[in-house]
Amino acid sequence: MISLFARLELGPIFRALMRNKIGALLIALQIALTLTIMVNAIFMMQERSQQMARPSGVDEANTFYLSNTIFAQNYNTQTSMQQDLQRIRQIPGVVAATQINAIPLSGGGWSMSLQTKAGDDVEGTGAAVYMVDEQGIAALGVELIAGDNFHNSDIGWRDVGSTKWPPKALISKALAEAMFEGNWKTALGKTVYIDNHQPVQITGIINTLQAPWNGWNGVERSMLVPQQLDGRGSRYFIRTEPGRRDELMPxxxxxxxxxxxxxxxxxxxxxxxxRDKSYQEHQATNTILLTVIIVLTLITGFGIVGLAMFSINRRTRQIGTRRALGASQWQVMRYFMLENLLISTAGVVLGTAGAIALNIWLVSTFSMSPLSPVLLLIGVVALLIVGQLAVSYPALVASKISPATATRGRA
Amino acid sequence: MLTMNKISKSFITDDVATHALRDIQLHVNEGDFVSVTGPSGSGKTTFLNIAGLLETSTSGEYLLDGEDITKLNDSGRSRMRNQKIGFIFQSFNLIPDLNLFDNVDVPLRYRGLSASERKQRIEYHLDQVGLASRMKHLPSQLSGGQQQRVAIARALATSPRFLLADEPTGNLDSQMAQSVMSLLEDINKAGTTILMVTHDPSLAARAKRQIYIKDGHVSELTNKNSNLHVVGEA
Known part of the structure; x- marks a missing residue:
């Protein structure tokens, strides 16, 4: 063990570096900056990826929707819509269809505040509102985990300007937990209040149904109400048997x-x-961040190669002398790899402090989550590996310098 | 101790072959002090490099301490240099970023000695050359003569059996050169075999044996030893 440490030359390498600080310091700072940006960028990418991976609750693979815009005069919208839905439901391959006022993740929809007590000054919980008929659950493909679905008799028509709400609702588990202190099961059968005073009984709980707005912190809070909008514009939401969606859309x-x-x-x-359109910005941001990480890492890698090559060219005679004094090719190579390891270590120590500082700022400014220590550790290890890989070629070049250089050069 | 049998060295660049050494025959006994002289370009440095295992010969046999060097790979030659050969260079070849202690330490680390043994050896040999008090100094803070003394301490620290000196006084004034030469003579008297390349006839004359190289051929000019060892071309 003693012999191993003696051979590693860490002390002399460190002391030699201290006498030629500038180049090493610049590379260490570059590594620090790369780590600071890289770790936080990966963290931001991870957060976006996690957001994108959240299930909407809808059977996305087998559902689609379309808009129905009426322009004819003297038109019976209610009859027309009922006939449309009947025709759609009769098509072989269609599982269910409903008229719906908003689409999950589409970016546009309705939201209301639900209160556990009636009153103007009572604080409520925001929820997205979906108006559906008795086929709403089947059409969306959401899972009813407690209570009952709507019956045909529950469904009522709602004028566009109406503020009247039906007396029943199905709410998402997340909404139930938000309103009833984390215990969603207690929500079933309870009466809550919409629009401050209108009572609504919770007759069922659905597992997951996301709101139309993916960036909203209450995206998991939603409710289904048994209503059909009576207007000249409507949307039909249709679910098909698995694998038949694309065939049935046209x-x-x-x-x-x-x-x-x-x-x-x-x-x-x-x-x-x-979904793709909803997370287009997330995808674009992740692509940009990934590009920044790759470019920064490459610049750092090339910087290390450049400094090492410069250093080797400057020390050719010295390397020849070391070889003459008995250094093997591997010992010369190891010298430069250890030298880089020392520089990289200084860089990642600085970078760790920088990454934490940047994350603290991001957390306080943009309400992001704190950085994961595991991610930081992975970033540190990754940059140390990048450093070793980058210096391996110059180190190999150095190891090939002939010991005869000690006597041939007269510089 | 050192036997060269028909050692040749050629450098081939493009279509031109340069014969630096031709069929060298030489035997050096333990305790010898051999000076090597010759005009510029005669092959002195090539001869020294091959003797010191810094280069390999193109053909021939080279035995050092009974071991056939031509059969060793790069790693084996490195080990042999570290364990048996000490080098003194014309330009001292001290590492400018390391202090005197660390400079002398370089070959000892490659030997894999413990820290305490290395320290003991470094202090002893720097003391021997009169520089123990300056071991934390950088080479740039020393005169040329002092730097060469450090290089000698470095060469001796590994207790080599064979010391190769390439123009050891070439960059020194005459007073410093005499001092370094006296040091080398003392080292030789202590039992270390020395092979010294020099341009200076007066210094060469102080060696026990004088070898002359011209056009890649070796010949022995004088031998103060009782027994003759050389077989060379005149």
Whole structure:
């Protein structure tokens, strides 16, 4: 063991570095900066990826929706919509269909505040509102984990300007937990208040259903109410048997367009397309952050190669002398790798402090979560490996310097 | 101790072959002090490099302490240099970023000695050359003569059986050169075999044996030893 430490030359390498600080210091700072940015960028990417990985609760692979815009005069919207839904439900391969006022993750929808007590000054809990009929649960593909689905008799029509709410609702588990101190089971059967004073009984709990807004901190809080909007614009939400969505999307669009010439069918969109569009900015940001990480790491790697090559060119005679005094090729190579390890270690120590400081600022300014120590550790190890990989080629070049350089050069 | 049998060295660049050494025959006994002289470009440095295992010969046999060097790989030659050979260079070849202590320490670390033994050896040999009080100094803070003394301490610290000196006084004034030469003579008297390349005839004359190299051929000029060892071309 003593012999091993003696051979490692850490002390002389460190003392020699201290006498040529500038180049080493610049590389150490570059490594520190890279670590600071890299770790926080990866952390931001991770947060976005986690957001994107959250389930919407909807059977996204087998669902789609379309817009129905009526332009004909003297049009019976209620009859037309009921006929449309009947026709859609009769198509082989369709599991369920409903009229819906908003689409999860689409970016636009309704929200209301629910209160456990009636009153103007009572604090409520925000929730996204989806108006559906008795096929709403089946059409969305959400899981009812307690209570009962709506019955056909529960469904009522709602004028566009109405402020009246139905007496029943199904709410998401997350909304139940938010309103009833983390115990969602106690929510079933309870009466809550919407629009300050209107009582609504919770008749069922659904496992997960995200709101239309992915950036909202209450994205998991949503409610289904048994209502159908009576207006000249509506959306139908349709679920098909597995694997038949793409086949049925144009079929249903064509059928609706041909059976009634008094309206336009448009925006036929799958839920998967909606998810992709919803997280487009997240994807773009992650791509940019990944590019920044790669570029920074490459610049750092090239910086290490440059400094090592410069150092080796400056010390050719010295390396030849070391070889003449008995250093093997591996010992010369190890010298430069250890030298880089010392510089990189200084860099990652500084970088760790920088990463934590930047994260504290990000947490306090943008309400982000604190940095994971594991991620920081991974960043440190990754940069040490990058340093060793970057210096390995110059170190190999150094190891090939002939011991005869000690006598041949007369510099 | 050192036997060269038909050692040749050629350098081939593009289509031109340069024969630096041709069929060298030489035997050096333990305790010899051999000076090597010759005009510039005669092959002195090549000869020294091959003797010191810094280069390999193109052909021939080279035995050092009975071991056939031509059969050793790079790692084996490094080990042999570290264990049996000490080097003194014209330009001292001290490492400028290391203090005197660390400079003398360089070959000892490659030997894998313990810290206490290395310290003991470093202090002893720096004391021997009169520089024990300056072991924390950098080479740049010393005169040329002092630097060469440090280089000698470094060469001796590994207790080599064979000391190779390449123009050891070449960068020194005459007074310093005499001092270094006296030191080398003392070292030789203590039993270390020395092979010294020099341009200076007066210094060469102080060696026990004088070898002359010209156009890659070796010849012995004088031998103060009782027995003749050289077989060379005149």
């Amino acid at each position: 079929v249903i669009e064509k059928m609706l367009a041909e059976t009634d010439r008094g309206r336009i069918i448009r925006n036929v969109t799958s839920m998967e397309q909606t």
